[in-house]
């Protein structure tokens with residue numbers, strides 16, 4: 001699993017932000033009161049369809065809706081705290097009503113777009129306090145403006161839907177986002193960052209006021225984003241090549257850290273570390289470093305570049321595949337290349353994730369190169385019987 005972080009992403013506007021805070025108290029009947037409040041807040045047409053929007057613990061499909069975007073079985077245990085109610089808005093007014101009624105009746109609110117939070121904070125609660133999930137999966141329209149090179153994207157849209165929508169219109173514009181196509185826009189843009197603290201002056205007046213109180217579901221629910229698209233060539237090149245420890249993987253990895261800064265901007269280099277298999281008593285198990293790189297250009301430019309900067313890896317044209325940008329997302333995201341529509345499949349899980357239903361993941365930034373001895377210290381852990389994967393995007 002590789003992470004393409006969002007340096008080339010410009011959330012230009014965040015159009016809807018609701019500020020809310022809750023009293024700590026709640027009553028046993030709070031969710032009944034909440035439901036009554038919700039019902040009366042919606043227009044008469046909507047009230048008739050409230051069963052399509054609202055799932056209580058008594059609803060037959062409560063569990064399937066709750067678990068629809070839970071990707072980590074660590075958070076589906078008998079002791080996991082569950083929401084009293086899940087609301088799946090079809091319209092902005094449903095989000096507003098949910099927030100107002102939650103506040104009024106002392107219920108905490110969790111905002112969920114794609115449910116890919118590493119610690120499940122969009123659908124679990126550490127506290128005893130009863131809570132409601134507002135699940136934005138149905139608010140996922142995408143409007144791509146090729147002329148202006150921008151797109152309006154609702155928070156519930158997954159990255160795959162955006163990549164697909166752009167590719168349907170034009171192959172020379174793109175949005176460089178998550179490799180995992182099921183990550184949703186709402187959490188992808190509002191969470192994360194590089195760790196720098198920005199103030200009003202350094203972030204700029206427009207963005208400062210646009211995001212005040214928002215982000216990470218802590219203070220508001222962002223509904224829609226206007227993002228700038230980037231120009232890409234019609235053909236890009238991807239190479240993928242693997243080396244085991246016996247094939248000098250440690251030395252190559254170490255060296256890799258010193259050469260990636262010589263790559264041009266249009267390159268996305270990444271490495272994934274896995275093991276050859278997970279059989280407990282197989283003494284031949286070894287670590288495999290897979291070097292995956294996408295280059296915004298042709299193979300006949302990439303090969304000399306690699307030979308010049310990193311001859312030790314021995315990249316040749318045989319290692320390279322030329323394709324469109326959207327196809328490169330399929331390859332780097334470990335999706336089947338022949339089926340672009342898979343980007344629209346919200347429930348498709350790559351085999352690696354299916355094999356690791358329970359996991360702990362963390363993103364980090366390494367400021368100093370890891371010495372060779374550091375890698376040597378990692379190998380015994382990777383070779384433990386529990387499957388582990390480390391990925392790095394330079």
Ligand SMILES: Cc1cc2nc3c(=O)[nH]c(=O)nc-3n(C[C@H](O)[C@H](O)[C@H](O)COP(=O)(O)OP(=O)(O)OC[C@H]3O[C@@H](n4cnc5c(N)ncnc54)[C@H](O)[C@@H]3O)c2cc1C
Nearest residue numbers: 113114115116117122155178179180184186187188217222
């Ligand atoms: C299996 C897996 C693969 C991943 N792959 C990648 C990858 O390839 N590249 C990458 O960069 N990252 C990746 N991530 C990390 C992912 O981008 C972040 O966890 C992201 O925050 C998930 O967004 P989401 O909407 O899917 O998740 P959610 O769990 O729905 O939301 C994450 C956080 O954002 C908040 N939030 C969600 N929607 C809104 C909203 N509309 N308004 C305000 N707050 C909101 C939530 O409350 C929560 O705090 C991956 C994570 C997982 C679990």
